[in-house]
Amino acid sequence: MSKQVVSLNRVVIRFAGDSGDGMQMTGDRFTSETAGLGNDLSTLPDFPAEIRAPAGTIGGVSAFQLAFADHDITTPGDAPNVLVAMNPAALKANIRDLPRGADLIVNTDEFTKRNLEKVGYTSNPIEDGSLEPFNVHAVALTSQTVEALKSFAVSKKEAERAKNMYALGLLSWLYSRGAEGTRSFLNKKFAHKPEILAANLAAFEAGWSFGETTESFSVQYEVAPAALPTGLYRNITGNPALALGLIAAAQQAGLPLFLGSYPITPASDILHELAKNHRFGVMTFQAEDEIAGVGAAIGAAYGGALAVTTTSGPGVALKSEAIGLAVSLELPLIIVDVQRGGPSTGLPTKTEQSDLLQAMFGRNGESPVPVIAPQSPSDCFHAAIEAARIAVEYRTPVFLLSDGYIANGSEPWLVPDADTLPKIDPNFATGPNHTKADGTEEFWPYLRDPETLARPWAIPGTKGLEHRIGGLEKADGAGGISYDPDNHDTMVRLRQAKIDGIADTIPDLVVDDPTGDADILVLGWGSTYGPIGAACEITRRTGVNVAQAHLRYLNPFPRNLGDVLRSYRKVLVPEMNLGQLTMLLRAKYLVDVTSINQVRGMPFKSTELVAAITAAIETL
Amino acid sequence: MTDTYPSLSLVPKTDIAITAKDFKSDQEVRWCPGCGDYSILSNVQAFLPELGLARENIVFISGIGCSSRFPYYMNTFGMHSIHGRAPAIATGLAVSRPDLSIWVITGDGDSLSIGGNHLIHALRRNVNLKILMFNNRIYGLTKGQYSPTSEQGKVTKSTPEGSLDYSFNPVSLALGAEATFVARTLDSDRKHMTEVLRQAAAHEGTALVEIYQNCNIFNDGAFDPLKDNETRDDVTMRLVHGEPIRFGADNSKGVTRTEDGHIKVVNVEDVGEAAIISHDAHAKDPGLAFALSRLSNPRTLENTPIGVFRDINRPSYDRLVREQISDVIERKGPGDLQSLLNGSDTWNVS
Numbered sequence: 001m002s003k004q005v006v007s008l009n010r011v012v013i014r015f016a017g018d019s020g021d022g023m024q025m026t027g028d029r030f031t032s033e034t035a036g037l038g039n040d041l042s043t044l045p046d047f048p049a050e051i052r053a054p055a056g057t058i059g060g061v062s063a064f065q066l067a068f069a070d071h072d073i074t075t076p077g078d079a080p081n082v083l084v085a086m087n088p089a090a091l092k093a094n095i096r097d098l099p100r101g102a103d104l105i106v107n108t109d110e111f112t113k114r115n116l117e118k119v120g121y122t123s124n125p126i127e128d129g130s131l132e133p134f135n136v137h138a139v140a141l142t143s144q145t146v147e148a149l150k151s152f153a154v155s156k157k158e159a160e161r162a163k164n165m166y167a168l169g170l171l172s173w174l175y176s177r178g179a180e181g182t183r184s185f186l187n188k189k190f191a192h193k194p195e196i197l198a199a200n201l202a203a204f205e206a207g208w209s210f211g212e213t214t215e216s217f218s219v220q221y222e223v224a225p226a227a228l229p230t231g232l233y234r235n236i237t238g239n240p241a242l243a244l245g246l247i248a249a250a251q252q253a254g255l256p257l258f259l260g261s262y263p264i265t266p267a268s269d270i271l272h273e274l275a276k277n278h279r280f281g282v283m284t285f286q287a288e289d290e291i292a293g294v295g296a297a298i299g300a301a302y303g304g305a306l307a308v309t310t311t312s313g314p315g316v317a318l319k320s321e322a323i324g325l326a327v328s329l330e331l332p333l334i335i336v337d338v339q340r341g342g343p344s345t346g347l348p349t350k351t352e353q354s355d356l357l358q359a360m361f362g363r364n365g366e367s368p369v370p371v372i373a374p375q376s377p378s379d380c381f382h383a384a385i386e387a388a389r390i391a392v393e394y395r396t397p398v399f400l401l402s403d404g405y406i407a408n409g410s411e412p413w414l415v416p417d418a419d420t421l422p423k424i425d426p427n428f429a430t431g432p433n434h435t436k437a438d439g440t441e442e443f444w445p446y447l448r449d450p451e452t453l454a455r456p457w458a459i460p461g462t463k464g465l466e467h468r469i470g471g472l473e474k475a476d477g478a479g480g481i482s483y484d485p486d487n488h489d490t491m492v493r494l495r496q497a498k499i500d501g502i503a504d505t506i507p508d509l510v511v512d513d514p515t516g517d518a519d520i521l522v523l524g525w526g527s528t529y530g531p532i533g534a535a536c537e538i539t540r541r542t543g544v545n546v547a548q549a550h551l552r553y554l555n556p557f558p559r560n561l562g563d564v565l566r567s568y569r570k571v572l573v574p575e576m577n578l579g580q581l582t583m584l585l586r587a588k589y590l591v592d593v594t595s596i597n598q599v600r601g602m603p604f605k606s607t608e609l610v611a612a613i614t615a616a617i618e619t620l
Numbered sequence: 621m622t623d624t625y626p627s628l629s630l631v632p633k634t635d636i637a638i639t640a641k642d643f644k645s646d647q648e649v650r651w652c653p654g655c656g657d658y659s660i661l662s663n664v665q666a667f668l669p670e671l672g673l674a675r676e677n678i679v680f681i682s683g684i685g686c687s688s689r690f691p692y693y694m695n696t697f698g699m700h701s702i703h704g705r706a707p708a709i710a711t712g713l714a715v716s717r718p719d720l721s722i723w724v725i726t727g728d729g730d731s732l733s734i735g736g737n738h739l740i741h742a743l744r745r746n747v748n749l750k751i752l753m754f755n756n757r758i759y760g761l762t763k764g765q766y767s768p769t770s771e772q773g774k775v776t777k778s779t780p781e782g783s784l785d786y787s788f789n790p791v792s793l794a795l796g797a798e799a800t801f802v803a804r805t806l807d808s809d810r811k812h813m814t815e816v817l818r819q820a821a822a823h824e825g826t827a828l829v830e831i832y833q834n835c836n837i838f839n840d841g842a843f844d845p846l847k848d849n850e851t852r853d854d855v856t857m858r859l860v861h862g863e864p865i866r867f868g869a870d871n872s873k874g875v876t877r878t879e880d881g882h883i884k885v886v887n888v889e890d891v892g893e894a895a896i897i898s899h900d901a902h903a904k905d906p907g908l909a910f911a912l913s914r915l916s917n918p919r920t921l922e923n924t925p926i927g928v929f930r931d932i933n934r935p936s937y938d939r940l941v942r943e944q945i946s947d948v949i950e951r952k953g954p955g956d957l958q959s960l961l962n963g964s965d966t967w968n969v970s
């Protein structure tokens with residue numbers, strides 16, 4: 001039976017179920033097929049901190065949202081056009097995001113009295129009319145899967161578990177996705193369990209043909225490929241992108257890569273990714289705690305490796321003293337902070353941008369550290385290379401501030417040509433750099449490059465460069481211990497001037513102001529790039545001019561930032577914190593920027609930002 | 621020379637003759653006059669030439685404390701780091717640089733209080749580090765608070781009524797932490813210390829050397845029973861691998877096994893020479909080494925064993941890291957950046 005095919009520009013799907021229902025895998029598969037069809041896309045996984053929260057509870061709901069389109073998009077979308085709810089908990093947790101008229105696919109098998117009561121439904125929403133605003137497709141997903149698999153050599157439980165593949169088959173049909181990728185994925189995943197493989201393949205096919213035949217779905221949709229720049233693409237998630245960036249940077253610098261790390265959500269996947277890449281000589285050290293992680297990285301940096309430590313906010317707190325040591329030793333070090341909700345353990349699996357001030361100031365003494373932030377999953381790759389460049393060229397620890405949203409979210413990525421990546425020059429010291437009054441040559445570990453103020457990177461094993469360094473204040477140039485008041489004042493200022501001077505090597509802030517006469521600038525940093533971009537687009541379509549700019553460099557700021565801020569009547573700064581960038585901007589430039597903030601553990605919705613922009617324009 | 625020190629086989633040798641003097645840096649030594657740290661420094665400087673290593677391939681890494689100033693006085697590469705973290709820093713260096721001889725200098729507070737975690741993990745991993753723990757049973761640099769090795773009841777500035785903490789026995793702790801090499805020596809006994817350092821240097825993996833060090837300002841005389849001519853021989857049990865464990869004036873005392881399987885100190889006369897057990901530092905089972913470490917009285921220092929308690933073979937962590945990486949490269953070939961970037965699932969937009 002062939003059905004009417006409707007073309008759409010953009011679709012947002014949310015899969016929601018119990019943690020054990022395989023929603024993340026279902027979402028990943030759908031994403032893969034969608035990427036292969038050439039749509040632009042953006043994803044947002046949202047899962048609980050518990051590995052297996054009690055089944056059927058709101059706390060145990062795991063969701064995966066995906067937006068895909070025939071044009072360039074930057075966010076996973078505010079509200080889904082279709083919600084797949086595998087149980088009452090998933091329905092309850094997600095229904096408030098579903099706009100009127102949206103498609104809602106519910107697994108009726110799970111809407112038992114007990115399950116309904118578990119989440120506080122007093123009546124069955126499928127039957128009591130409360131879902132009337134939506135286009136409900138009540139499907140007995142579990143029993144239809146079991147029925148489809150009854151001739152297969154799998155237990156009832158195993159058959160039930162395949163219901164996510166049934167759902168995937170149905171959605172794949174509904175949105176005209178391919179099936180080949182999923183088939184080969186399953187073939188690989190269950191290569192050693194032929195019965196399970198056969199069952200999953202069959203469940204997928206059954207879901208697909210159910211879509212084709214059921215009257216519940218009268219139309220099938222298609223979304224044409226997006227007109228993206230030509231080239232080779234892959235889909236990439238932020239954490240792996242960051243890991244690839246580190247490997248690339250090490251290669252471009254000709255240095256071995258060393259990671260010292262202690263597992264922590266949402267940063268662990270960088271450790272996992274790097275651990276898979278011993279072929280590149282990558283050394284990954286899972287330390288006894290985060291202090292040892294950064295400590296080992298400092299040791300490796302001292303020895304001449306490209307050294308990295310990866311963590312999240314609580315780990316940064318533990319590393320602070322050691323980062324101060326790296327500031328004092330002036331050794332290259334990359335500190336990756338994949339931010340999550342805080343304070344304390346906070347919201348481990350949710351996103352936030354609340355470590356900016358910790359990165360800036362979370363150390364004793366005057367302890368300046370460059371801070372840079374990627375703006376999207378794929379940008380983690382490029383930001384990692386840039387962090388490495390600054391660390392190596394300036395002999396300094398560098399903060400790379402990612403967050404849970406871009407760490408776990410994904411998007412298509414135009415794969416870069418490895419040959420075109422920038423080179424990084426470690427420029428190791430090779431011999432004496434100072435002549436004593438008596439004419440003999442010696443080595444001064446703190447004699448600075450006049451341009452960058454960077455000190456020599458003199459690694460053990462280099463003849464004639466034996467020297468001692470440490471956390472005690474050092475004499476300017478010669479580097480021996482010095483308690484001299486003037487020397488300390490000089491050294492504090494030199495360390496600050498070195499970091500400030502990095503601004504000479506970073507690009508000016510680019511403002512996107514299509515008409516050139518906007519009164520309002522929306523300025524963001526990090527992962528808010530997508531939502532802000534989308535909000536500006538929407539606002540412009542209403543005929544209102546608004547400018548957008550996004551900071552990649554938080555310390556030092558680009559040289560033109562002050563001028564940019566002062567050239568708009570109003571500057572709005574959306575952040576997933578209570579105004580940390582806003583505070584820095586006000587302090588540095590004495591301008592009255594307006595903070596827009598939200599700390600719900602989720603990225604901004606474009607509609608929230610549109611409302612804020614509109615409200616700001618009205619007060620001009 | 622290379623063969624004497626298999627643990628240093630990857631470290632370049634010196635091509636010029638070097639002496640103790642070459643290991644003295646131009647930094648003025650600033651310990652209190654009479655501090656035990658001086659003798660340790662000169663013992664180490666006197667010993668190092670024996671290794672025949674290129675000086676630039678030797679690194680001293682310390683934490684914080686009086687003892688941790690040590691690297692400044694050594695004309696090698698050196699890092700005075702932060703309190704307690706030297707083993708972690710040294711681990712990163714050792715893993716990435718097999719061509720270095722790496723020494724960690726630490727105090728009883730540095731390694732057993734704030735840095736306890738890093739110490740035990742370095743020991744169990746068996747990273748190729750030689751850790752010299754200067755144990756003066758006090759916090760020297762912060763002017764005399766009790767430390768984790770101070771005897772219970774110790775009166776210090778922070779414990780005017782006597783400390784309540786039960787103390788650590790560093791040797792017992794190290795053995796419990798799966799250490800492959802554990803030894804104890806004395807700041808004032810150059811001959812003994814040199815022999816212990818020699819064995820530590822030869823050992824592949826982490827060697828923990830506890831050095832009893834006198835802090836003549838805040839804990840003077842802490843080890844006097846082991847040093848005074850009068851008492852020295854009576855209380856000091858010198859452990860030598862393969863030899864009967866006997867000590868005391870005229871070697872009159874010895875260690876024997878009790879019927880219930882423990883060990884105890886006895887008069888050799890009472891049990892006969894045949895009942896005295898021999899020291900086995902190479903025993904796989906750390907039982908004897910541990911039992912020996914428990915014999916001493918933490919207050920009186922009676923029955924204090926010095927020497928090498930344990931010295932067993934286990935591949936070092938850093939070697940295993942290197943082997944794993946080269947094994948992967950051998951099996952799969954070196955990585956190609958472009959194919960890594962491409963990944964396995966790409967599509968073309970034309």
Ligand SMILES: Cc1ncc(C[n+]2csc(CCOP(=O)(O)OP(=O)(O)O)c2C)c(N)n1
Binds near residue numbers: 685687703758759
């Ligand atoms: C993070 C931190 N906490 C506290 C101190 C202060 N501090 C310096 S040395 C020390 C204790 C040193 O004792 P020990 O390791 O036994 O060395 P010693 O001076 O006795 O050689 C303390 C508490 C510090 N430097 N850093």
Ligand code: SF4
Binds near residue numbers: 756835
């Ligand atoms: S305080 Fe004690 S340990 Fe420190 S230098 Fe003086 S004597 Fe030595």
Ligand SMILES: [Mg+2]
Binds near residue numbers: 727728758
């Ligand atoms: Mg001490």
